[in-house]
Amino acid sequence: MSSKKSHIFDGLLSDNTVLSSLMVISPIIICGESLKNAVAIIYAFSIITFFSVMLSSFVPKKLPYAVKIIIYALISSLVCVPVKLAAENFYAESINRIGIYYPLLAVNSLIVVQTEAKFFCMKKLRMTASLFFYILGFDAVILITAFIRELFAYGTINSRMVDVNRTIGGLAESFGGFIFLGIMCGIYRAIRSRISHSSAKEDNDVSDN
Amino acid sequence: MRKAVKKDRLAWLDIMITLLTLELMAYFYYGTRALFTALLCMTVSAAAEFISLRIMHRRFTADDLTCVSDGLILALMLPAFIDYEIVVIAAVFMIVVAKCIFGGRRNMIFSPAAVGYIFILTSWGKELLTYPAPHDRCGIFSKPDTLVDSASHIFNLSGKLNYSDFELLLGNFSGPCGSVSVLLLVVAAVILILRRDISAGAFIGSISGTAILAYLAPVSDIRVDSVRYSLIMNMVLFASIYIISDRRIAPRRNYYAFFYGFFTAVFAYIIVLTTAKENAVVIVSVLFTPIALSLRTLERSIEHIRRKDEKAREEKALAADDTEVSADEQ
Amino acid sequence: MFLITDFIAFLAANLILTQALGTSTLFIAAGNRKSLVATASVITIFTTFGSASAYITDRLLPVKYTDFTLFFYTLAVGILYVIFLSALFFYSREKFDKAKKYIHVSAFNCAVMGTLLTINGRAAADSSLMHLGRYMLSGIEAGLGFIVTALILTAAYKRLTSSKVPASFRGFPAMLVYLGIISMAVYALK
Numbered sequence: 213m214s215s216k217k218s219h220i221f222d223g224l225l226s227d228n229t230v231l232s233s234l235m236v237i238s239p240i241i242i243c244g245e246s247l248k249n250a251v252a253i254i255y256a257f258s259i260i261t262f263f264s265v266m267l268s269s270f271v272p273k274k275l276p277y278a279v280k281i282i283i284y285a286l287i288s289s290l291v292c293v294p295v296k297l298a299a300e301n302f303y304a305e306s307i308n309r310i311g312i313y314y315p316l317l318a319v320n321s322l323i324v325v326q327t328e329a330k331f332f333c334m335k336k337l338r339m340t341a342s343l344f345f346y347i348l349g350f351d352a353v354i355l356i357t358a359f360i361r362e363l364f365a366y367g368t369i370n371s372r373m374v375d376v377n378r379t380i381g382g383l384a385e386s387f388g389g390f391i392f393l394g395i396m397c398g399i400y401r402a403i404r405s406r407i408s409h410s411s412a413k414e415d416n417d418v419s420d421n
Numbered sequence: 422m423r424k425a426v427k428k429d430r431l432a433w434l435d436i437m438i439t440l441l442t443l444e445l446m447a448y449f450y451y452g453t454r455a456l457f458t459a460l461l462c463m464t465v466s467a468a469a470e471f472i473s474l475r476i477m478h479r480r481f482t483a484d485d486l487t488c489v490s491d492g493l494i495l496a497l498m499l500p501a502f503i504d505y506e507i508v509v510i511a512a513v514f515m516i517v518v519a520k521c522i523f524g525g526r527r528n529m530i531f532s533p534a535a536v537g538y539i540f541i542l543t544s545w546g547k548e549l550l551t552y553p554a555p556h557d558r559c560g561i562f563s564k565p566d567t568l569v570d571s572a573s574h575i576f577n578l579s580g581k582l583n584y585s586d587f588e589l590l591l592g593n594f595s596g597p598c599g600s601v602s603v604l605l606l607v608v609a610a611v612i613l614i615l616r617r618d619i620s621a622g623a624f625i626g627s628i629s630g631t632a633i634l635a636y637l638a639p640v641s642d643i644r645v646d647s648v649r650y651s652l653i654m655n656m657v658l659f660a661s662i663y664i665i666s667d668r669r670i671a672p673r674r675n676y677y678a679f680f681y682g683f684f685t686a687v688f689a690y691i692i693v694l695t696t697a698k699e700n701a702v703v704i705v706s707v708l709f710t711p712i713a714l715s716l717r718t719l720e721r722s723i724e725h726i727r728r729k730d731e732k733a734r735e736e737k738a739l740a741a742d743d744t745e746v747s748a749d750e751q
Numbered sequence: 752m753f754l755i756t757d758f759i760a761f762l763a764a765n766l767i768l769t770q771a772l773g774t775s776t777l778f779i780a781a782g783n784r785k786s787l788v789a790t791a792s793v794i795t796i797f798t799t800f801g802s803a804s805a806y807i808t809d810r811l812l813p814v815k816y817t818d819f820t821l822f823f824y825t826l827a828v829g830i831l832y833v834i835f836l837s838a839l840f841f842y843s844r845e846k847f848d849k850a851k852k853y854i855h856v857s858a859f860n861c862a863v864m865g866t867l868l869t870i871n872g873r874a875a876a877d878s879s880l881m882h883l884g885r886y887m888l889s890g891i892e893a894g895l896g897f898i899v900t901a902l903i904l905t906a907a908y909k910r911l912t913s914s915k916v917p918a919s920f921r922g923f924p925a926m927l928v929y930l931g932i933i934s935m936a937v938y939a940l941k
């Protein structure tokens with residue numbers, strides 16, 4: 213039971229889309245420099261990915277791999293249209309700044325690669341729950357990244373000035389995104405290995421007893 | 422092995438001595454502020470290295486003191502009156518991001534000081550590229566009222582300089598606090614090359630690359646002036662000694678190192694010529710790191726093939742001897 | 752001299768180093784050095800031919816349907832995907848088995864789509880770029896940029912995956928930081 217549970221939550225921590233598999237990192241590197249952009253990306257990514265994967269799950273499994281991938285990509289590019297139209301009302305300001313990264317979310321690796329490799333090997337209900345946590349994992353990472361980068365690059369939180377003595381402009385640039393994400397990945401791995409070490413130790417202790 | 426470690430430590434000591442003489446010159450021109458900036462940079466670098474090594478469960482040994490020389494190189498490339506906060510952030514960045522993340526001194530990829538410099542350039546470019554005039558001294562916590570453009574900036578834009586040869590030789594012109602004393606830099610280069618502390622190939626390559634191009638495509642009206650000034654300005658001499666010729670980064674064999682240094686300098690010169698970018702050589706040295714790494718891999722492959730050939734030849738010779746002996750016995 | 756200035760401009764326009772497009776694909780391909788360069792080469796083919804089909808799409812698609820640009824680009828890349836796979840299959844079964852994984856990775860990703868959308872954006876801003884030659888040239892340029900980045904990564908591959916790198920940073924995190932520093936140098940040149 214516990215292993216099954218951990219499998220569903222995998223996407224949030226132990227198999228995080230961004231930090232573990234390094235997927236969908238372009239929007240985080242480029243657009244994850246302010247909370248406003250991050251919220252707009254979260255909205256688009258969550259809806260596009262969720263609906264695209266759910267709709268794609270109805271595609272017959274017997275079709276050749278290449279054909280299925282093309283259909284998944286076509287479905288997500290269609291889902292992207294209403295999402296973008298709605299976003300133009302809610303996040304008009306962010307849409308311009310995000311630019312091509314908005315439509316690019318439609319061909320993200322979670323839809324194109326992970327669907328076949330991971331999601332469609334599960335039962336529907338389980339897949340839905342797992343997908344939800346994978347999306348949540350991405351959302352959490354971009355939110356944390358955007359918060360820290362905005363704070364130290366611009367000295368603001370959600371465009372409100374805060375008392376930061378020395379801002380680091382480079383953190384808002386693409387190279388800042390690369391380096392910051394690299395460091396975050398390293399820290400994430402260190403924490404993950406420490407947790408797995410301690411849980412393995414606990415298991416050993418229990419079995420010894 | 423012990424001999425190699427000893428040699429590395431002596432090399433570090435030599436480099437530190439030459440850097441300290443440059444720092445002394447910086448003190449002469451800009452006062453205690455330059456000294457304090459260098460001290461801060463070295464202390465923060467050492468602290469960052471110490472903490473990083475502790476996190477990696479490694480011990481801080483005498484060999485890890487290279488971080489101090491990296492800190493001093495960075496400090497010498499900065500204006501004397503740059504904010505201390507910037508110095509601290511850049512020193513931490515250079516040690517943690519450009520060095521320790523890749524495994525520290527055992528697995529060097531970039532020159533930490535060059536990365537630290539580019540980091541400041543991209544985040545606080547304006548603060549980095551405005552300098553006090555020489556002899557404009559201030560206390561540790563005060564700043565001069567007026568800051569000016571560097572001599573390199575003026576040279577890149579106009580191709581002319583209003584300084585006497587004596588002033589140029591002593592570094593009596595506005596620019597980074599420790600990297601303009603030409604006379605000291607030349608002496609440092611000669612000493613470090615003779616003691617094999619820096620890559621002679623990379624240094625000669627870098628200097629000849631700049632000189633040849635400055636002669637063929639001059640920045641100034643007079644070719645000789647163009648060569649002279651191009652070598653002095655934009656930290657070319659300083660970077661050629663302490664960044665491009667860094668033995669930890671440059672290819673090991675002088676032959677390959679020469680071409681690495683040569684092309685780095687050629688690229689940097691063309692950037693200066695076409696875009697008037699100040700101190701482009703530092704940026705190009707980081708961009709050319711993959712080339713240095715590839716050349717090192719190539720060297721290793723050639724060495725491996727050579728050893729294999731030698732071994733095969735020895736085995737063949739031994740086999741031939743054996744057959745001769747057995748033939749004699751029969 | 753002009754070659755070098757062109758190379759610098761080319762580096763400054765690199766889609767991975769400046770816009771992080773296709774970074775995930777680069778890391779997927781970074782399993783080994785050989786596949787890194789092979790994937791980059793296949794992506795160049797996709798960006799080149801993909802940009803030609805993007806040109807046709809942009810020419811034929813009525814303005815009121817521009818919201819569906821992405822859909823038609825996806826369709827065009829999908830068709831190319833099938834054509835490449837079929838061509839390789841009929842050419843040589845052995846080569847098909849060897850190369851199909853590179854084609855799978857290279858078809859739908861941010862590198863290809865990002866290139867097409869970037870070219871589309873540039874053409875929308877400047878009508879003089881609305882030309883098949885310009886589109887294909889931009890596609891080749893983007894693909895070559897991807898190859899250059901793959902080579903940059905390949906040069907340090909051994910060191911970035913070495914046991915000397917702390918376990919938490921070994922591999923992908925070190926690669927990200929490495930690319931970040933190179934990207935920082937490119938940014939400083941601008």
